[in-house]
Amino acid sequence: MDITDSAQGPFPLFYILIKMTIAYEQKDTILHVESLSIAYGDKVIISDISFTEKDTIRKDKVQGQTIAFVGRSGRGKSTLFKALTGLEQPTTGVVLIPDFSQSITNGNQPAKKVREGDVGFVNQKYTLFRHKTIYQALQFSLRNSSISASEKQEKIMKYLADWGLEQCKNQYPNELSGGQKQRTAILEQLLNSNYYMVLDEPFSGLDVGNILNVKESFRLVNESHELNTIIFSTHDIELAVELADSVYVVGYPKNNNGTLNRTGTILKHFDLKEMGLAWQGEFTDKHLDVAKEIKSIMLDS
Amino acid sequence: MIKKWLRPFEEIAGNQRYMITGIWIILVIGYWVISSLGTKHLFPTPVQVAGGLRSLYNEGLVVHIVSSLLLCFKAAFISIIISLLIVYLSPIPLLKPIALFFSKLRFLPLTGITFYLSILVSNARQMQVWVLVIFMSLYFITSLLAVLKDIPEEEIDHARSLKCSRWEVLWEVVIKGRLDYALDVLRQNLAIIWMMLVTVESILVAAGGLGVLIKNSDKFANHGRIVALQIVILLIGLLLDWILQTLRKGLFRYSTF
């Protein structure tokens, strides 16, 4: 690290070193994707997608996982997400998550193939139930929850207030703005999902305040359980680098002759934990360098 | 102002819209009066129509209207239940062919069906009901299938991602989420049924109804009565249409199509 070369006094140097290297440990696998491909008819949209994410453990702090997918339009991010959430059957390959209904054998949590409903999903179009008001939709999300009716109401009202949706809680989706719909869609999944939540472009169409809301909710989700895992896509590369502890760049790989192979795949993975850039709570020059590198990879894909 | 009235997509004020409608009504009525002034005319004069209406009223027009409406409601009720059942079960692959089969049957001619029905049903009133039920159902099923097909995949996926079982998806997205569409399908197809009603009613004169009145008037070639009756049938049809439309908008605030 170039900090040692800098002409700073001993105290700031010490301080920065502490700040940069946040100790963490990696335990069980929480998501394992192997040779995944999806084709619609003859058209292969994504292929050869393999990656593994592990449960991150930080000393003295509950730390979930935040994983970002970036890539140019039409490269297959949404398609990949449909497979990750079990909404689309992979053409080849598997998506595995731990099966918490089984007990640990040989020190390992048994795995299972992801099925619809295992992973919460907020799609790019913020789809909601057209016949439910915001309040009714959130109530529906809590339908399987074991807490009492009054606790449910309290919980919903708290979220509505925090997310600035109190005023329109009795409005139907067709009476909401894009940002309001989107926040409702995110809330629905927050109340409904267990450890995993996939969000397709959760920051598009939000104003500065709303973006803070969503960022804050990511933090809350991450700090409420170590297994909580947020997977999101975005076109805002700086935001991805700032929020995520793991960033994947999806794009078209180059053929040997330099032309693009028009099938999406993972071009590069940035493990920001390893790079010492995760959980900084601010956007530093290092983050900017990573963002620049990601952009140049994207432009070539 | 006139220039605005002629420009495509121009938004004009409410009272001007009424004015345009009023002008058209005056034109049509004016044309009607003028064209029936001569000795040889195609349309009966307004006076003849008014006379026809009076004589219809004396023959119990109101009773006949009620009889027709009852027949229509009874048939619509039975048929919407049958159609909804068939269509709501059509997302089940095994049962899908049933819905598709009935939808295709709408190309069968009416006469063929009445022939078979007359073997099955002896009571003529029952027969009227079932002819209507069969026809309505075929159209309902076709339109409802189109509604189902238009449900975006995202809506289904949204429900699935909220841990809905497939049956819950069917209930929430297809049945509850599209109730207003079902009501609108009823409204749209009611026009076809209302038209057919008159024909079907003339199968059985004893049961009464607007169809019988038309048939009787036909026999005497009384144009004033026929036009009067047609106006009555048209207005009742429009009223039903308006009621269903208002009902849909009133019951389902989110139904903005």
Ligand SMILES: Nc1ncnc2c1ncn2[C@@H]1O[C@H](COP(=O)(O)OP(=O)(O)OP(=O)(O)O)[C@@H](O)[C@H]1O
């Ligand atoms: N149902 C489908 N049938 C055929 N092709 C499809 C289908 N859905 C998506 N595609 C194609 O798959 C490719 C990837 O689409 P996808 O929506 O996954 O892209 P994306 O990376 O999410 O893009 P964006 O950033 O614009 O949302 C596109 O070229 C699209 O045309």
Ligand SMILES: [Mg+2]
């Ligand atoms: Mg997308």
